[in-house]
Amino acid sequence: MQSPERKKVKMSASSSTLDVKCIDTVRVFSADMVQAAKSGHPGAPMGCAPMAHVLWSDTMSYSPSCPEWSNRDRFVLSNGHACALQYSMLHLTGYDVTVDDCRAFRQLDSKTPGHPENFCTPGVEVCTGPLGQGLSxxxxMCIAEKHMASTFNTSKFTPVDHFTYVICGDGCLQEGITSETSSLAGHLGLGKLVVLYDDNNITIDGSTDLSFTEDVGKRYEAYGWHVQTVSDVSDLESLRTAIRNAKLEVNKPSIIKVKTIIGLGSSKQGTAKAHGAPLGDEDLANTKKHYNFDPTKFFNVESDVAAHYKTVSTEVESEKTRWDAMMLAYAKEEPALYAEYNRRFNGELPAGLLDLLPTFAAGASDAASRKLSEACINSIAEKMPELMGGSADLTPSNLTSLKCSKDFQKDSPDGRYIRFGVREHGMAAICNGMFAHGGLRPYCATFLNFAGYALGSIRVSALSRFGVVYVMTHDSIGLGEDGPTHQPVEMIESLRSMPNCNVLRPCDINETNAAYQIALEQSGTPAVICLSRQGLPNLAGSEVAKAKMGGYVLRDVASPDIVLVGTGSETSLCYKAADELKAAGINARVVSMMCMDVFDGQSEAYKKSVLGEGIPAVAVEAAAVGSWNKYSHVQICMTRFGASAKGGDLMKRFGFTVDNVVEKSKKVVDFYKSTACPSLFARPVFDDEVAGGH
Incomplete structure (x- = not known):
């Protein structure tokens, strides 16, 4: 494919000579970043520079001095590989992103990683490496803004009034997740969402004609979006007009299809060669000459360009100053709302909230832990108005509805229950955006097996340190007749292997209480609460405080011969098996391992006090073996997919019975009568940083 002739910005009434110079500076500054790293994506930043200039210069409200200002416009670079563009704009507009930070692009411990990371760089809202996540x-974020505005705004004061702007590319729109979330956004009428689509017709493989020939405009019209086209990104007047029109359309989200040329100004413009590699020294030098810059200077920002962005920075800071003054008056006239607003954005739980969670009541009958979860959610929902979420079309099964609130819909933005529809992946990504916005604690639900559909977004929750609460029911083969397509076997282990993700599988009401406490208190870690369909007994010895340690001794004996370690619905099997073993003269300690992730963080002394030293341990869980090897010598777990039958029959078929636990335990005890039982802790312990724990 032959490169089109090199182009420059089209002059118009709204595109001054300084506008053009600013845009060209962004182009070469971004290309310098990629060249310095000898790695990255220069093409999209060069093509999208006019969009970024217009957004940061005369569209968005933001505060470089206070990046966390709660009423800022949110900007999301969904095609995160173009992050040199965002870093350039953050540097130019006065954020704490220095030229040295830009020189360190993609280097260890820099503020400018290879894709945007919210915890690394001031001004970056979310992690946008996987395409489609950012738009989703x-x-x-828009759901959060709309709900928070309905909660805190009055006829006189508007503490919540901002837009969310997105730049996305062809790759974002090809990912299935954006179909899920864009459909829901249209249904909900999220009028403060403005998406600029970088329509450059190029992906890594080459022209989009290879795989992506749909009419994006018609697709988004079908979703219920407001659709516009700007035929040339360099026509700044048309670009600004389209953005103004999008902001005026308050009842629909907006997408602006903006025609760009990837790598504009380089010899590789318009081709896939501009996508994923530096331009090279020669091409970069010639590109700078094309834009009338000195090819020997790198990361150069001339005084007039610097002065322009300094003026912009001053002007946007004045918007925050006006908002601050308004909030002082708001505090005087609406003190309760003001206090609540600050509590929420400070991430503080309401006083006494966790005391409302239910505990074991004498005489309580068996109950599925999904039912216990429903009791937990509704015990705190009224006092925790920031708790907002929903289910992927499984509300009657997940039991996640809020009895104190109506649905969040286009015409009822004050509602707190979201009907996500059958959109698991999009649901989880939306919750990440709600958390990133601030002021809310989102939760969402589906069957545990379908966490597989949501796994990409759950991973981003963990990476981003977003404390989203995932309520995952039907957590084992015990769900029964729906069969192996619905029975999670490997899913718990998959989630446990994920860094910074608490996987909690409670065995009764006390442990369900503890699971929610952990989920709500650890706001920087997502929680996956795995819940049963079948009834579970309340077990003597379960305690909330002990369960919050992750694992604890549920039932102890003097001089245990064996330790039975259970989780979730299998904990009661261990409990009953201990009675049978006692009758056979074998002393069995019962340990409940509600959350390995939390238990892993306890001291070695505590872990030894729970599991013992040199005592054989048998783990029982109706899921894959996986990480049980570190906490047991023998495992009664799943090694294949399930089957379609009644839950009780499946438990018998796969060995999750009292008789089988007793039989295996007797064999284990007999084996270790003549063989020394190895310690579960007989391995070297290194400093966390040396071992790669950080």
């Missing part, structure tokens, strides 16, 4: 996060 933006839908969550």
């Amino acid at each position: 996060n933006a839908v969550g």
